[in-house]
Amino acid sequence: MAENGQHFVAVIGAAISGSVAAELLAERGIRVAVIEQNKRPYGKIEDGLPRWHVEQRKQEYHHIDERLKKPGISFIPCTKIGRDIDFQDLCSNWGFSAVILANGAWRDRDLGVPGAGDYVDKGLVYQNPFIYWYNHKNERDYRGPRYGTPDETLVVGGGLASIDVVKVLQLENYERALSEHGVQVSMHDLEKGIPSACEAHGIRPESLGVKGCLLIYRRREPDMPLAHPPDNPTPNQIAKTEQVRQKMLRLAREKYLFRFQERRLPVGFLVEDGRLAGLKVVETRTSGRNVEPVPGSEQEIRAPLVISSIGSVPEALPGVAMKGDYYTFTSEDLPRYAPHGHVFGVGNVVTGQGNIRVSLVHSQKVTNHLIENYITGKGELSAFYAAAESRAAGQAQAVSERIQTLPALAPAEFTALENRVRKLQERVGYASDYDSWIAKVTPPDLE
Ligand SMILES: Cc1cc2nc3c(=O)[nH]c(=O)nc-3n(C[C@H](O)[C@H](O)[C@H](O)COP(=O)(O)OP(=O)(O)OC[C@H]3O[C@@H](n4cnc5c(N)ncnc54)[C@H](O)[C@@H]3O)c2cc1C
Known part of the structure; x- marks a missing residue:
């Protein structure tokens, strides 16, 4: 009182x-x-x-x-x-x-390439406003920014949120491509798996001409922060976590048909008419937590849109x-x-x-199961x-x-x-x- x-x-x-x-x-x-x-x-x-x-x-x-x-x-x-x-x-x-x-x-963590701020909404989009738009875009009174979801968009990431981003892009791409073929398929049906949703209409996904969005990650595939080992992990637990990460990525790619490249680090921009037209990336070599660029490995990845999904702070x-x-x-x-x-x-x-450490969720086994459910949108x-x-x-x-x-x-x-x-x-x-x-x-x- x-x-x-x-x-x-x-x-x-x-x-x-x-x-x-x-x-x-x-x-x-x-x-x-x-x-x-x-x-x-x-x-x-x-x-x-x-x-x-x-x-x-x-x-x-x-x-x-x-x-x-x-x-x-x-x-x-x-x-x-x-x-x-x-x-x-x-x-x-x-x-x-x-x-x-x-x-x-x-706040989205900065892409980490000097000058990135100049291209926001000129070919570069960050994950938080992108998912906000996706969740609200169909409301009659939505007044925020609107984003395109072109095929071959390049996503920089590696964590669960970046899988969500690339999944959104692929769902939008296939919904559009199917509609152009006169077939209306809902986001919810596509979300269960693009191949099965297409096949339910007698269509092979490859026949739709979608090239697929590309997710790049700066470390190796088994390092992706999709699942975490418990505190003070044993070598066996680390190996299991790495297997889970690879399995999750495989499942996500099978269901949503996106492309993936590991060990790619953005280092510069491709610019055309003041707009981002892609990224310059280098290959990396990893040792422990260190990521080092491989000298002479620079390449250009052209893309109609780049989405940065490297963490929220x-x-x-x-x-x-x-x-x-x-x-x-x-x-x-x-x-x-x-x-x-x-x-x-x-x-x-x-x-x-x-x-969130795995120890907070009942056990690693349960966590792995949950994460798979998250990727596949069920459960x-x-x-x-x-x-x-x-x-x-x-x-x-x-x-x-x-x-x-x-x-x-x-x-x-x-x-x-x-x-x-x-x-x-x-x-x-x-x-x-x-x-x-x-x-x-x-x-x-x-x-
Ligand atoms: C698959 C999956 C994985 C997950 N992984 C994780 C994980 O790894 N780590 C984790 O922590 N959680 C995780 N979560 C759980 C969950 O999504 C988040 O932890 C949780 O939603 C965060 O809650 P929060 O309240 O801390 O932050 P938020 O949900 O971000 O809430 C913050 C609130 O503060 C308000 N706000 C912000 N700024 C201001 C301001 N200046 N003035 C007034 N209000 C303000 C915002 O509008 C918002 O409502 C996961 C969930 C799922 C489904």
């Missing part, structure tokens, strides 16, 4: 990590305001996981809803830290007991100190933001995506979310223990924060309850 001195915590970002942290804090009697930049709170689940994962997305939306509706949690949508609220002001002057950053990893927020691509958190178990004793992080914002993915949730919960637990050692707020301070939260909600028209808000802001044709 406020009268006894209570804590009030601001959580930035309302998706998996933010909602898990908010629920855990609220269950411990801590009052929580969850500040989210978007109208809807689902983060990477809605805007990053491709829309063919229909059931998984619905399930996870439901979990996030259930958490954010818990007593003691206020949802503040359409409010962006760094635009609507100054981060330093929030941390230093508003009076929250603690601030938890749960704002994920939304946190967006720079004005006033937030960074070390390289990341905010300055002290550790991964209790991620405290170094410059402020009462600011913490949970989820993807701490380490970016791709760092249960809930263990992945369970891993993301469990990591966020572990961090939130450590954060909540630390918060309880901080001085509680006086009743007047608490009331002042309640008033601020109400004003923020009123500002964006959040007038009644969570369910009514979600119903109001969900596009009727959201896929």
Whole structure:
């Protein structure tokens, strides 16, 4: 109760990590305001996981809803830290007991070739806006950028997200080619496997003339970060993980018919009329974690579009100190933001995506099975979310223990924060309850 001195915590970002942290804090009697930049709170689940994962997305939306509706949690949508609220002001002057950053990893890692910025949307596209477009492009009110999906697009990547990107391209290419042959096949049918979808209409995929998009990766095929070994792996576990990676790539290529080249590193651009017309790449030699260009191996890969999918890192927020691509958190178990004793992080914002260790999912065998399901678009993915949730919960637990050692707020301070939260909600028209808000802001044709 406020009268006894209570804590009030601001959580930035309302998706998996933010909602898990908010629920855990609220269950411990801590009052929580969850500040989210978007109208809807689902983060990477809605805007990053491709829309063919229909059931998984619905399930996870439901979990996030259930958490954010818990007593003691206020949802503040359409409010962006760094635009609507100054981060330093929030941390230093508003009076929250603690601030938890749960704002994920939304900035694409730079392609790494000097001058890449000059070609964005002139032949070069990054993965995050591309998948956002793909997930929302069929909504009547979608007003964002639109992207082409030409055959022979070149994708730079190697992780799960880059497989998603090349898969999107291939689904679009075959849907178009089939349609030109007078055959309408849905994305959902093609997603089950392009050869089987074509054969169901008596068409051989080769007869459609699609050359296929090309995925390039800078290391060897068995190094692709599609699956991860457990911590402190044995040589046997490393060998198994490498086999799983190769199997996943094989499965994905069989189903979606894309081309692949390992050990290719972008080093320059092919430019025509101010637009990117492809990449200059070199072959590489790898030893351990080192990747070295092979002298004299430069080649040109022409492509109508280049998509860079080499990882997501946190967006720079004005006033937030960074070390390289990341905010300055002290550790991964209790991620405290170094410059402020009462600011913490949970989820993807701490380490970016791709760092869930296999140990968090029941066993490596289960993980491998899940990853295959992910590639082939079937089956249960809930263990992945369970891993993301469990990591966020572990961090939130450590954060909540630390918060309880901080001085509680006086009743007047608490009331002042309640008033601020109400004003923020009123500002964006959040007038009644969570369910009514979600119903109001969900596009009727959201896929
Ligand atoms: C096959 C598969 C593999 C997966 N692999 C991994 C993995 O390797 N690693 C991993 O961590 N997870 C993985 N996941 C799980 C999951 O996709 C993500 O972990 C999880 O969605 C990330 O949640 P988050 O809340 O940390 O970040 P997000 O979902 O990105 O949520 C952040 C939220 O913060 C909001 N936000 C951002 N900036 C601001 C701001 N300035 N002000 C206010 N709000 C803001 C965003 O709008 C968003 O809603 C995987 C899932 C699947 C299905």
